[in-house]
Amino acid sequence: MGDTVVVKADDMVIQPKNYMRGYVTTTVHYLTSVIFYICLNFLKNYPLTLIAFCRSQILSRQAIKSFKPAPRFYSLAVERSQETATNDFSNVNNKRNNEAQISALRARLNLQSVNMETFKQALAHRSDQNVSLAYIGQWVSTLCVSEYIHCKYPNLFPDALESTVTAYIGHQSLSNLAREVGLDSTTISSFDQQQDANRGSNSKAKLATSDCMRALIGAIYKENGFDAAKKFIHDFILSREFNVNDTINFKEPKRHLSALLRKLNKEPAISRILSETGRASSSPVFVVGVFSGSEKLGEGFGYNLKMAEFRACHAALNKHYGKEVVDFTLPSDADKVTNYTAGPLGDTQAIP
Structure with missing residues (x-):
């Protein structure tokens, strides 16, 4: 039977029969079958897929662990390890060189009678022992220098006396002395001496070396007594020339x-x-x-x-x-002479 067409005379409208319904239904059935087949195959092979995926993950992790660094990074690691070994070797050599410098300084200053450990403690800036030795050395040096200046210049008034003592044992003078005898190169400090060499008089490196010089005087006093410390101060500090008139202003x-x-x-x-x-x-x-x-x-x-x-x-x-007395006896040497006579006693300035 073919398609029939109904023609009405009043409006002449043609209405075709719905012949597409069967085609759409067939197509939907086909697509449904395809999707069902795919899902069935996936569900059928799902356990094997899951096992393969887990196995691949395990193998990947093992592979990552067994990876070696790329050649450039590997060479960099080797260079770093070699650099570390070189630094360790350099540190050992520096330590040996520092030990040799300390021994040479000890011999140069004729301080073999000072215990080596105490000598090293005096050079270790800001350590507990160094601070204690520096405190002792400060007062011992102040006493010896003040005694000497007062006896040599009996008319010097207190302000000028204090300025003169500071000129002998201040940070600048002791730092210069430390550099001259080679103590600055053996000081165990966190400050860079080379970078700090051109800075001001109150720079950290100069403060460190002056403190170590005071600690060295304290170590001499601790090990050998006051006379040994006084001899060191007279030989290395008071032997330096200074014009006392510069303090009289x-x-x-x-x-x-x-x-x-x-x-x-x-x-x-x-x-x-x-x-x-x-x-x-x-x-x-x-x-x-x-x-x-x-x-x-x-x-x-x-x-x-x-x-x-x-x-x-x-x-x-x-x-x-600034009148200078040439021949005098220090009060600390009174027990070493037969007849000790105290020197003249100075006075304050006329106008305070």
């Missing part, structure tokens, strides 16, 4: 000199021109002397009379306060 020397002369019961100071040249020129020079009666106290020069008088009064004060 006054803003008003003329006023201070007048007060000093009254205190000493001397005639007042009088300034006199000793010589001059070029008074009418652009660069004159005057030489002025300061007298107390007939005694000449000081002399100075300058491009005008005021400057020359200023320098003359300052020279007179330096002459009085």
Whole structure:
């Protein structure tokens, strides 16, 4: 039977029979069958797939563990291990070299009588033993230097005395001494001496070496007593030249000199021109002397009379306060001489 078409006369509309229904139904059945077949095969082989997947994961992990680094990374690891070994060898050599330097320093300073361990402790900056030895060395050195300066310059007033003592045993002086004797190269410290060499006077490396020098004095005192420490201080510290006049400074020397002369019961100071040249020129020079009666106290020069008088009064004060005694006996050596006579006792400055 073929398809039938119904034709109505009133509207002339053609209505075809729904012949596509069978085709769609067939297609859906086919796709459903395909999907069911795929799912059936998957469910049938699922255990084997799961086992294979787990096995592949285990093999992958084992393979990852057995991997060796790439050649460039492997060579880098070898270089690092070789560098570590080299550093360890260098550290051993540096330690041996440091031991040799410490022994040489000990012999150079003639301190073989000091125990080697105590000597090393003095060079180990900021260790517990080093701090204790440095504290002792500070007071021992202050006592010895103050005693010596006071006996050598009995008229030196306290402020100038303190400045002079500091000039001998301050951080800068002890750091310079440490560098001269070679102590700075044997100091066991965390500071880099080479990088710190060009820094200021209060740099950490200089503080470290000066502290170690004080600790060394403390070690000598601890091991061999006060006399040995005093001998070391006189041989290495007080033997250095220093102009004590650099610590005698006054803003008003003329006023201070007048007060000093009254205190000493001397005639007042009088300034006199000793010589001059070029008074009418652009660069004159005057030489002025300061007298107390007939005694000449000081002399100075300058491009005008005021400057020359200023320098003359300052020279007179330096002459009085910086007077040096050549032959004297230290109070700490009183028991070593037959007849000990104490030296003169200084006084404070005329105008505090």
